[in-house]
Amino acid sequence: MAQEQISIFDMFKIGIGPSSSHTLGPWRAAQRFVELLNNKGTLERVREVKILLYGSLAKTGVGHGTDIAVLLGLSGDDPVTFDVQQVMPKVAHIKAAKEIVLGGHKKVAFSYEEDLLFLFAESLPFHPNALTFQAFFEDGTAHSETYYSIGGGFVQQENDNKSVLSEVDMRFPVENAQELMVWCMKTGLKISELVLENECAWRGEEETKAGVLDIFTAIKDCVYRGCHTAGVLPGGLNVERRAAKMNNRLLKERSYTDYDTWITAIREGGRDFGYILDWVSCFALAVNEENASFGRVVTAPTNGAAGVIPAVLQYFITFHDAYNDKQIIQFIATASEIGSIFKKGATISAAMGGCQAEIGVSSAMAAGALTECLGGSQRQVLMAAEIAMEHHLGLTCDPIGGLVQIPCIERNTMGAIKAITAAQLALKSNPDKAKVSLDAVVSTMWETAQDMNVKYKETADGGLAIKVPLSLPEC
Structure with a gap:
């Protein structure tokens, strides 16, 4: 049976505050969604994106900067290297311009008020920190993915257990x-x-x-x-x-x-x-x-x-x-x-x-x-x-x-x-x-x-x- 393998660099991650589960995790999830679209060759065909925040991410999302994190993640910025002095100015620009540049190069219309949804009364069963990204394409089709920010900046995609499976043969495997x-x-x-x-x-x-x-x-x-x-x-x-x-x-x-x-x-x-x-x-x-x-x-x-x-x-x-x-x-x-x-x-x-x-x-x-x-x-x-x-x-x-x-x-x-x-x-x-x-x-x-x-x-x-x-x- 495969065991969860955790590195020093899983427990200690460089990022931007104020929350690993509500900021860093959603930021990484947004990056993964854009990367997924890019790998599928569909990023350039995106017409519109929507973000759905559930449970705890909705209820304390603004205070924890979840909204800010997902916008910067979709923009292709990285929390390890992004200039912290530019966090607020860049988000303010996205809101004012009513557009977001996915992955840093695909510009789409985006309304903070209409396309970023806080679903306060809804929670998904796997984990309270859930968010869904939806991409709508020019041909009328769409693609969505749900991610869970499970604490400490760890992210798990729905129906994907790779994050908890053994990927290496550790000399001294430890579970407890x-x-x-x-x-x-x-x-x-x-x-x-x-x-x-x-x-x-x-x-x-x-x-x-x-x-x-x-x-x-x-x-x-x-x-x-x-x-x-x-x-x-x-x-x-x-x-x-x-x-x-x-x-x-x-x-x-x-x-x-x-x-x-x-x-x-x-x-x-x-x-x-x-x-x-x-x-x-x-x-x-x-x-x-x-x-x-x-x-x-x-x-x-x-x-x-x-x-x-x-x-x-x-x-x-x-x-x-x-x-x-x-x-x-x-x-x-x-x-x-x-x-x-x-x-x-x-x-x-x-x-x-x-x-x-x-x-x-x-x-x-x-x-x-x-x-x-x-x-x-x-x-x-x-x-x-x-x-x-x-x-x-x-x-x-x-x-x-x-x-x-x-x-x-x-x-x-x-x-x-x-x-x-x-x-x-x-x-x-x-x-x-x-x-x-x-x-x-x-x-x-x-x-x-x-x-x-x-x-x-x-x-x-x-x-x-x-x-x-x-x-x-x-x-």
Whole structure:
């Protein structure tokens, strides 16, 4: 039986905020639809296109930028390279011109109001994050495809199971934590080392390491940019950015010129508990304020939870003097394996499982990664991941105004702090005496997700989302 194979670069993707499931996934789906038309030789015959958004994509689509994502994806723009400063201007041009250039070269008429449909009352059975693209041709025929954005930027086309089938022969196939532990015991490899061996099924080791460092470059750029950008977040909630002010207050006018000298300046402030705690919060806020501003971030494993792992990694680099390629690769590789276990055994989609599936999973990933990098055993790594998730079970996803801002941004700070605490607990504990396994908590998280009321699954129909009076623009 084929197994789902997940690479480091599936769990960590460079993209544009504010949501991996509502922005990056629909963006990729739109690109795939245009590519499909082009491969079939029908792109040049398209007369009109329509986009249908279902379920959670409809209910929180505007707040999460789903409408923006599909327009840019249909236009042939790529979230990894597209200039984030041009996101809003290009969408504004499409709306004003009432036309869209498919794939960057086929111009068709397009009305935002009439051709992009938010089907608030309709949901497709496979997954709440569903969207359908329809292309109408000059000869009167049409072609449509339905895609599901299943979390973390992963996309699955309807009736297409290729995304979950084995495409490579991995040296150490892993479906759950128990299998991972068996391989570690047989080989003596650390979890990160086992991951890097498996990555060789796709590419050479040096290519993998270079790719991971590219991911890190995107992460550190995002953290640094977020710590130096003030203002108010878009969307109408008028949430003020806090990371830049925290950065200035904590540094107390110590000078620096770039990321490297910034780290030195931070270290010069000492290692007082409160000081470190403030910096961890600042790092997490910085990333998710960038995310909420349609900035370039790394899904870790999602955009809504994109600040947890960077904050813990930045803490490790800064306060454990670990600014070197080897330890950064070790951290990201370990985190990716923990995340893949949750994706295989449960979900990383808030629309399926609430925020436990995003902040909870990211906290578990960060906890496990930090534990290995601080010298923990393989069992302690799994114990740390279990502790972190255990204390996120049942966490709902209830974004106010459908925006990835409140309570999402602050939740990243809490997820990061819990990850560090979980790592410290695991490092001081005997995992042989643990009562709860990582597999047990993964299973519990999935059962909790299935029992959770749909209004707490990224619909903005319950929780905090309906307790705060709002006066938001329509779009």
